[in-house]
Amino acid sequence: MENQNKRPSKNRGYYVKMKLMHKHGRPQQEKNFFIKYYKYVLWLSLSFYFFSSYLINNNNIKHPKTTTTHISISLSQSFSTNKTKSHLKNLKLFIYDLPPNYNTNWLSNERCSTHLFASEVAIHRALLTSDVRTFDPYEADFFFVPVYVSCNFSTVNGFPAIGHARSLLSSAVKLISSEYPFWNRSRGSDHVFVASHDFGSCFHTLEDVAMKDGVPEIMKKSIVLQTFGVNYDHPCQKVEHVVIPPYVSPESIRNTMVNFPVNGRRDIWVFFRGKMEVHPKNVSGRFYSKKVRTVIWKKFNGDRRFYLRRHRFPGYQSEIARSVFCLCPLGWAPWSPRLVESVALGCVPVIIADGIRLPFSSAVKWSEISVTVAERDVWNLAEILEQVAATNLSAIQRKLWDPQTRKALLFNSRVQEGDATWQVLLYLSEKLDRSYRSSRVSRQLDFDT
Ligand SMILES: *[C@@H]1O[C@H](CO)[C@@H](O)[C@H](O)[C@H]1NC(C)=O
Ligand SMILES: *[C@@H]1O[C@H](CO)[C@@H](O)[C@H](O)[C@H]1NC(C)=O
Ligand SMILES: *[C@@H]1O[C@H](CO)[C@@H](O)[C@H](O)[C@H]1NC(C)=O
Ligand SMILES: *[C@@H]1O[C@H](CO)[C@@H](O)[C@H](O)[C@H]1NC(C)=O
Ligand SMILES: *[C@@H]1O[C@H](CO)[C@@H](O)[C@H](O)[C@H]1NC(C)=O
Numbered sequence: 001m002e003n004q005n006k007r008p009s010k011n012r013g014y015y016v017k018m019k020l021m022h023k024h025g026r027p028q029q030e031k032n033f034f035i036k037y038y039k040y041v042l043w044l045s046l047s048f049y050f051f052s053s054y055l056i057n058n059n060n061i062k063h064p065k066t067t068t069t070h071i072s073i074s075l076s077q078s079f080s081t082n083k084t085k086s087h088l089k090n091l092k093l094f095i096y097d098l099p100p101n102y103n104t105n106w107l108s109n110e111r112c113s114t115h116l117f118a119s120e121v122a123i124h125r126a127l128l129t130s131d132v133r134t135f136d137p138y139e140a141d142f143f144f145v146p147v148y149v150s151c152n153f154s155t156v157n158g159f160p161a162i163g164h165a166r167s168l169l170s171s172a173v174k175l176i177s178s179e180y181p182f183w184n185r186s187r188g189s190d191h192v193f194v195a196s197h198d199f200g201s202c203f204h205t206l207e208d209v210a211m212k213d214g215v216p217e218i219m220k221k222s223i224v225l226q227t228f229g230v231n232y233d234h235p236c237q238k239v240e241h242v243v244i245p246p247y248v249s250p251e252s253i254r255n256t257m258v259n260f261p262v263n264g265r266r267d268i269w270v271f272f273r274g275k276m277e278v279h280p281k282n283v284s285g286r287f288y289s290k291k292v293r294t295v296i297w298k299k300f301n302g303d304r305r306f307y308l309r310r311h312r313f314p315g316y317q318s319e320i321a322r323s324v325f326c327l328c329p330l331g332w333a334p335w336s337p338r339l340v341e342s343v344a345l346g347c348v349p350v351i352i353a354d355g356i357r358l359p360f361s362s363a364v365k366w367s368e369i370s371v372t373v374a375e376r377d378v379w380n381l382a383e384i385l386e387q388v389a390a391t392n393l394s395a396i397q398r399k400l401w402d403p404q405t406r407k408a409l410l411f412n413s414r415v416q417e418g419d420a421t422w423q424v425l426l427y428l429s430e431k432l433d434r435s436y437r438s439s440r441v442s443r444q445l446d447f448d449t
Helices: 002-024 028-036 038-059 069-090 104-108 119-128 165-179 182-186 207-213 250-259 292-300 316-321 337-344 375-391 393-400 403-407 420-429 436-448
Strands: 093-095 142-144 191-195 223-226 240-243 268-273 306-309 323-329 348-352
Touching: 069 420, 093 119, 119 191, 119 420, 165 182, 182 191, 182 436, 250 316, 250 337, 268 316, 268 375, 292 306, 292 323, 292 375, 316 323, 316 337, 323 337, 323 375, 337 348, 337 403, 348 375, 348 393, 375 393, 393 403
Parallel strands: 093 142, 142 191, 191 223, 223 240, 268 306, 268 323, 323 348
Antiparallel strands: none
16 A cells, blocks of 8 residues: 555656646747746646546546556556455365365364464365355366364374374375366366475474475375475475465454553563473574574573563463564474464564575565574574664564554454465465466467467
């Protein structure tokens, strides 16, 4: 919006100036005429100016016939923003109705739909009621395969055991490819999966094993929505994929914000709560990564500007909502739910995870709403944050507190424009060339014309 308003007004001033200059350059006779009537001309120009700005600001769609360059600029801008919306409307997605042992049976454990890997459940749910869903697979652009792999919680430590993930997925693919023709005709390239745990489409919780196993053969041609993302070569991203945020319940965010509004008092300067000895799982060649949290604890515990806590606390979201900066150091994997909670609750995320690729980077301008600190610079955290606080903190907060930004990382139970599931759909709408149906339709059109 900001851009749309800025550009035309700049051009408008330029246009009026050009017009006036042009008029000064006329022959003497005409010049006299203009001097005589200059008040009138000025009045006319000014009214034209205000009239056109009125048109641009209020009515640029309804009066396309008043064609001046500025109006066509703002028109094309609105068309381009609406194009994606209409794309989304045309997008059609079919959801396989798999037997409940692939998905809904796992929901008997309540944690399955609330824990940090629950985007596999949340996306499925939101798609079921969304406008893009079609019940006719022949008109579908994409096929969603709803398999929940993160809900077999260990009875020992409560962590999700995903040892069964590969076999569950391949059995699902076997089922859909034998019962329907759609998998075989595209070899799965228009089929969509979610991989919401540590190393995404590698389906293993230990990075070295995950890297060795790679993406399962059956899924290599498909599209994977995964939480894992790094900006260097990695076997767990060797598949068409989009980086999605980990799951945080939008309801818990709303409940927290009732008592702690985004622009409320923030009496904690730097916040972190979590395990201090977590080491990322053996990332080769990354010396500092093994120590990030330990360094933070050793160096800043006792510094009164830092509020660091080791133990779990159910009310930690209110602490985030009371904080100016929230540390998001890498943990087991580069990504962490802290990122989502910080953004949603308006605490500036301080990202300490070299090479991390952040979710929905086209919708969320991460460089404008967060602070990135290199792992090796973690010793200087306090100076870095003091510097930000002294210079651009309020600019960062203003952008961070934009409701559109805070919404983009949350999966609502029904798709809302701009929320996380919507971002996924927007991504798919830009990938229609992978769709068997759409590519057939466009080939047909090419042929006809
Ligand atoms: C574009 O989208 C805006 C906001 O949703 C809407 O008000 C406007 O009418 C749309 N314009 C067109 C040409 O569809
Ligand atoms: C769930 O995990 C346990 C190990 O914690 C394993 O023995 C069991 O087979 C798994 N269940 C399924 C359905 O894969
Ligand atoms: C798809 O291919 C597999 C393996 O080639 C085959 O077993 C299956 O019957 C095919 N499915 C359909 C619907 O033809
Ligand atoms: C880390 O990886 C190296 C080889 O890449 C291996 O020798 C070592 O045992 C691994 N350490 C852990 C804790 O997994
Ligand atoms: C804020 O300032 C720091 C340096 O003080 C700079 O590195 C960073 O890019 C700035 N961030 C934004 C969003 O302007």
